[in-house]
Amino acid sequence: MDATTNNKPGYTYQAVYRYLLDRIEAAPGDVEQRLPSLRQLAQRLGVSVSSTKYAYSLLEDQGRVYARPKLGYFTRVSAHSPPAERLSSLLDTVFASARQPGMLALSSDAPAMLLSLEQPLLMIERELARQYPRSPTPLYQPFGEPELRSVLADRYTRPAQRYWQAEHVFIGADLRSVLELSLRALGLEGEVALVESPCNWAVLRQLQAARMTIIEMPLGEDGRFDLPQLQQVLSTAPVRLAVLSSATNVPQGGVMPAADKQQICAWLAEGDVWLFENDGYGELCFDDSVPRYRDYADPDRLLVFATFDKVMGAEAPYGYLLCQRHTEPLQRLFLERAFRLSPIRQKAIAKLFTSRRVEQHVRKLRATLHARMQHLQALLEAHGQGCLRIVAAQGGAGLWLEATRPVDMRRVFERLLAQRIVIAPGEIFSLRGLWRSHLRLSYTLDWRKDIPQALQQLVKAIQAEAQTP
Incomplete structure (x- = not known):
């Protein structure tokens, strides 16, 4: 060699x-x-x-x-699968189980289940379909419909920080495809990426698919990194990419202080490190005034990505990205991929934004999520019997919990499956096998079910596992 x-x-x-x-x-x-x-x-x-x-x-x-x-x-001697294989296996089991009929999924992560824009979206789509004559050859726009790209550029423009233009916006089929093309276009495949931990499982999977070496930086209960440790990693490891949540750290639920974000962005700029800001939950931070990383980041090494479905629902699955620099390789790859996304559906999404329907909806959704969070927290305090420590959520759609006594939450997950209850073990949010005593409980669940009873079963499963030799 x-x-x-x-x-x-x-x-x-x-x-x-x-x-x-x-x-x-x-x-x-x-x-x-x-x-x-x-x-x-x-x-x-x-x-x-x-x-x-x-x-x-x-x-x-x-x-x-x-x-x-x-x-x-x-x-390290291991009688089990490597951490990455364990993650894939466990993650697939969680998702397959949650989809089975009769299961109570406490693991779901779909904020729009509580309040969606699917009906208004489809109604606008039908109206637009009558206005636009059907073409024998659909004219798919390679980077997304101009109306939607323009709306997103306006929405992300904050005069005191940064202006965006429609040419900086690209629409893809979903989160996976947007991230895949971004990493390839910017020459980041096979490089070293730094991520917050716990980390969004979809982001982890896509970085894995791009053959990247992943460094996980654990978040404290206060939503902050150990800054000296982070600086040490950035100064010694050849990090080319950092993937960080824009507002609320999901699934952990904390918020990084503005001063920390500013310092982190300065270090990333010094090292010429790309910042991929995950804005998928940016609208769902309970405090809308929280600054984003993009307010301080080097525009030459900044890419923002998100999807519509977290706010609007499953009928708006598209992913999108904003990037001010290096747009030529993005254009080339988007042209090659040639997404065939419904022009009418994209126009309908744009119209929801321009009519301010999305803005009104987000305010209601945030309030609903906050109320459900408080309700779930109260239930956990009432039925938890001291088994779970709650990390206060400042946004998002779930609570991050830690068992007060060390237990393997994968084993708890397996115990609950027999009772047709599905949880999200903390292990699925790490490639290193971190967070094994943690879990995420969603508050966008089916509240028609007996949730107190399900939480009591969760506590019993944790207690039984804690007593297992």
Whole structure:
């Protein structure tokens, strides 16, 4: 292996990382192996010690290796699947179970279930269909309908911070496709990404699909990072991309202080790191005055992405992004992908915005979510028997909870399945197997069901698991 074929630190680091990963995966998973020291590996591959240190630190973050003082690095023995495989398996089980008839899904994440715009959207669509004559050859716009792109540009423009134009907006089929094209267009596939943890599972999956090395930065209960630790990571690891929530950290529910956001954006700019701001829940922060990362970010390395469905409902599944710089590669890839998105549906969404219907709806939805959150919190306090610690939610559609005694929430999930109750274990929001004693409970659930009884079953399952040897 020649790790010196490219002198850029990022490329050297990746070569070392892949060498170690291949070595770890080639060995039996149930046998611990000692790995070369930093200096031994550097000499063997002809790279710097700092490059080998980068590689080991990320493998350590991912739970693949651990360090013994004065002895070096060792692989972790695991009788189970690697963390990434465990995530996919558990996540698929959660979603498949929630879709089964008769299941009470306490795991759902669909804010618009409480209050949607689907009926007004479809009514406007029917009206527009009568106004626009049917063309024998539908004229699909490669970047999205001009009306919708213009509306989004106006909506995101904040005169004191940043102006957007329609040419900066791109509409895709869904969140997955928008992220996929963004990473490819900006040359970020296979690079190192930093994410907040717990992290949106859909974002994690797409970064995995792009073969990215993922560094997870845990959030405290106050919604903040350990800033010295974050600075250390940004100064030592070859991070090319940071994916952060715009307002409310979802699913954790906290809010990053403005001063922290400003400092983080300054560090990202110093390192020439792309910021992908996840604005999927930006409208659902209970305090609308909370500043966004984009208010402080370097416009040359900023991309904002979101979907319509969290606010409008399942009939508006499209994803979108805003990016002021490097739009040419985005245009090229969107042209190649040639999304066939309904022009009339996009025009109808645009009309909901221009009529201020969305603005009115968001205010009502926020109030409804806040009331449901308080109701669920009161039920948990009444029936929780001290088993769960609640992280106060400042937005979003769910509560982030931690068991007061260490338990494997995956096992709790399995116990509840037998009672036709589905929860979202905290493990699905991490690739490193973090948050195993946590879970997310949605308050956009079917409130016609006996929710107090379901919460009592949850508490019993946690207590039973805590007593299991």
